[in-house]
Amino acid sequence: MKKRNLFLVLVFVVCIVFSGCSNNKGSSNSSNNTTSVGEGTEIELWTFNELHGKYYESMVKKWNELHQDKKIKLVISVLPYDDLHNKLLVALQSGKGAPDISDIEISKFANFLKGKPQLLPLNDVVDPEKSNVVQSRLDIYSKDGKVYGIDFHVGASVIYYNKEILDKAGVNPDDIKTWEDYKKAGKQVLEKTGVPMTTLETSDQWSIWPQVAQLEGPVDFIDENGEVNLSDPQIVNVLKYEQDLINEGIAVAAPGNGHHKEEYYGFMNNGGAASVWMPMWYMGRFVDYMPDLKGKIVIKPMPAWKEGSPRSAGMGGTGTAVTNQSKHPELAKEFLAYAKLSKEGNIEIWKQLGFDPIRSDVWDSPELREANKFTEYFGDNIFDVLLEIKDEIEGVHITEKTPQISDALKTTILYRTLVEKEDPEKVLKEAEKEIK
């Protein structure tokens, strides 16, 4: 009798646990918008960014004009960030349901290179253009000499100053050369205007990562041998610097915990902070979400850790890949190369998205000097900043551990040190131990 009961209970437990899980799966299936553009061979594309979606939309129109014999009907789905990566992983693991082309964000890309990559190597389209492209932007999406993703941008990190607030405080952004200068200027801004100099992300990595990657030499969260390097004394110092900024009131934790949150856009738009350092691709967010700051923002190279040290780092990125489930792999690759690798594509990436394109041979082309919504917002000299720091853009190291490090930063490390004010060294050591 007892045994049978035990078995029944087990069966019961199993049922409930599984029905619980299956419910959850259904419910995380939140809304997605699908748009279909053009007529012809159907190619399905997933992206997690509405602006990327619009870009592909315009590129497929151009492609169809140029290639009457190879017209494409592009079906673009814009999915939420987590949804896209999870669905794509499951689809690739199970061998069913993946799109032809998908955007994959850099901190998730390593997941897709584990084991035998279920993405198609893009070498046949990338190799002919290799000499024109910033090599480090290909390396981050490569495994065993094969390239699996093409990026939009270099993602050079820069600092955006609110000139109105700086003027009120009597600070000249060109005098800020190092992070020590920045701290001093921040104090002045706080005393004169009562507004914090900047905000720091506590649930995302774009405040800490550029500062870490710009450190001289190959220092990054992962060292040059692929080992987790979180507790490196230099990284500890970076986090201590951020903690000091918060302790002195020069910085505050970003409203909504990050620079991609509605709360933050509203806060910044109302002149809530005097500056923010983010990669070049953040320009689009200013234009779209912070319209009131138009004409007030100046873009400058980031301060350096010491005078003469690098002033930027290539940050973030979206590797677009062709999956092995594509029914028209050749066409998908050709279109992808046209959209993201060709000269026209790279110029359009700048014009429409305001990204610093990965082909360095277009950086000084006249098209990049033309007026567009970004020059209207930020002024004409955007690319001068980029050309100024061209040789100072430090790279990052990406391995299979990157998704774990990125999760640790987004959940525990930044929150515990910047909000709960725990000792950075202790927190980083603990995180490193867990990830190793």
Add this chain to the structure above:
Amino acid sequence: MAGSEISLKNKPEYPSKQGRGFKNIFYSQKIAPYLFVLPFIFSFAIFFAYPVYSTIVMSFQEVLPGQVTFIGFENYKNLWNPTFLKAIWNSTVYTALTLLVLIPFPLLLAVFLNSKLMIAKNLFRSITFIPALTSVVVAGIIFRLIFGSQEGALLNSIVGVFGMEPKAWLNHAGTSMFALVILATWRWMGVNLLYYLAGLQNIPKELYESAEIDGASTIQKFFYITVPLLKPIIIYVFTISIYGGYSMFAESYMLYGSNRSPNDIGLTIVGYLYRNGIEQNNLGLGSAIGITLLLITFVITIIQLKFFGMFKREDS
């Protein structure tokens, strides 16, 4: 059980000749029961038993697309880390708090709703049940807005009336657990209430009448008639609430808009499973977490059922 045996023994007069073989199966005492449970056996085997089996196998493997290797207990060893312990702790606290709220309060409400003196019974019954019909996604987003950190968020403007500073509710362990428990209460109160109501309606009125004649007070009637007779229902609600608590994931996911909460204050066991298995493409470790969750709930259930004397009654 007893009822079904009786009806099987009362064989119908239908002639059981050969040639009507197929129909005969339905009337055969030996085969019919198995035939009737067959659909369940099939769906159980395909959707439950097989997945459990393959999860157990996968928990000893490193599962990557295109290459699967056995790695022994490595996945289970990797589970011994502060984040997983935190996830277990969060799930346990959440379960305990929801039990504290969702066992006694629906019982009280059910007694009220069952009372003859109550007006607009059906209206209240529907109102308490409607939240269970809403999608977790919608509920989660609404609760995220209610508990938002802006001054204009609903809860902050309410506490503002009492002179309290606006708070970042979802950024602190205590207040975010509070939000999760409130969400669970709002959603599941009506369901548990329904179970209790069904149980209450099965209690014979005569018992109350005779108690009244003996001069029992309302409170005495509640503790000496209602509660003991509702015991099987209470045990059932208790059991499903334990699983509900431990398998909670969607609520926290929707409340934070992702599986990442500040300092992992909203991380549950299933959230940790999702993070490792799906988000970090490590299905082997994910399976090990799933099996651990299964064992935890199994052990707790055994202890709980033993404590309520469910096994003892069957034996005697």
